[in-house]
Amino acid sequence: MDFAEIFLVAVGLAMDCFSVAITSGLTTREAKSRFALRMGASLGFFQSVMPVIGWLGGTGLVGVISGIDHWVAFALLSLIGGKMVYESTKKKSEGKADPSRGHVLLMLSVATSIDALAVGIGFAFLEVAVLAPVIMIGATSFALSLLGVYLGGRFGEYLGTRMETVGGLILICIGLKILLEHIL
Numbered sequence: 001m002d003f004a005e006i007f008l009v010a011v012g013l014a015m016d017c018f019s020v021a022i023t024s025g026l027t028t029r030e031a032k033s034r035f036a037l038r039m040g041a042s043l044g045f046f047q048s049v050m051p052v053i054g055w056l057g058g059t060g061l062v063g064v065i066s067g068i069d070h071w072v073a074f075a076l077l078s079l080i081g082g083k084m085v086y087e088s089t090k091k092k093s094e095g096k097a098d099p100s101r102g103h104v105l106l107m108l109s110v111a112t113s114i115d116a117l118a119v120g121i122g123f124a125f126l127e128v129a130v131l132a133p134v135i136m137i138g139a140t141s142f143a144l145s146l147l148g149v150y151l152g153g154r155f156g157e158y159l160g161t162r163m164e165t166v167g168g169l170i171l172i173c174i175g176l177k178i179l180l181e182h183i184l
Helices: 003-027 032-057 059-088 102-126 131-159 163-183
Strands: none
Touching: 003 032, 003 102, 003 131, 003 163, 032 102, 032 131, 059 102, 059 163, 102 131
């Protein structure tokens, strides 16, 4: 694979991170730089690690992962999105889960990186050296996640507090898109 092909793969994989980061940025009123760095670091890390796991697992995992990856991503994104929609109906004084911390960030990171696991398996089939693609995938996911949080924050300021509901629905739609792409 040449640099251009690796970059296109990295951008393709980072699109889910970008979408999730925009959605997360819509819902926070926290200092954007810390929030964005946590989101970017976690999403970028998982996008880097999953291809390595897929590459190391190689052909032995193809049958197991390809049959359920879309269901796992759909379930995680729908769960998080549903929780966001539910929390948007709560009074503002009640605490809300921070999508840049804890189990919510972990689930978002795993859900958005399942495709990267499959790409890693593909790298093993193609006998691609994995170091350069992994660095490019992680860096691209990190950068687009940072950008997504800032863009989401900017839109959130203009569109008000209902954006948490919209953000939750967007996550559910991303999960549904992943599911339908694999089923159809």
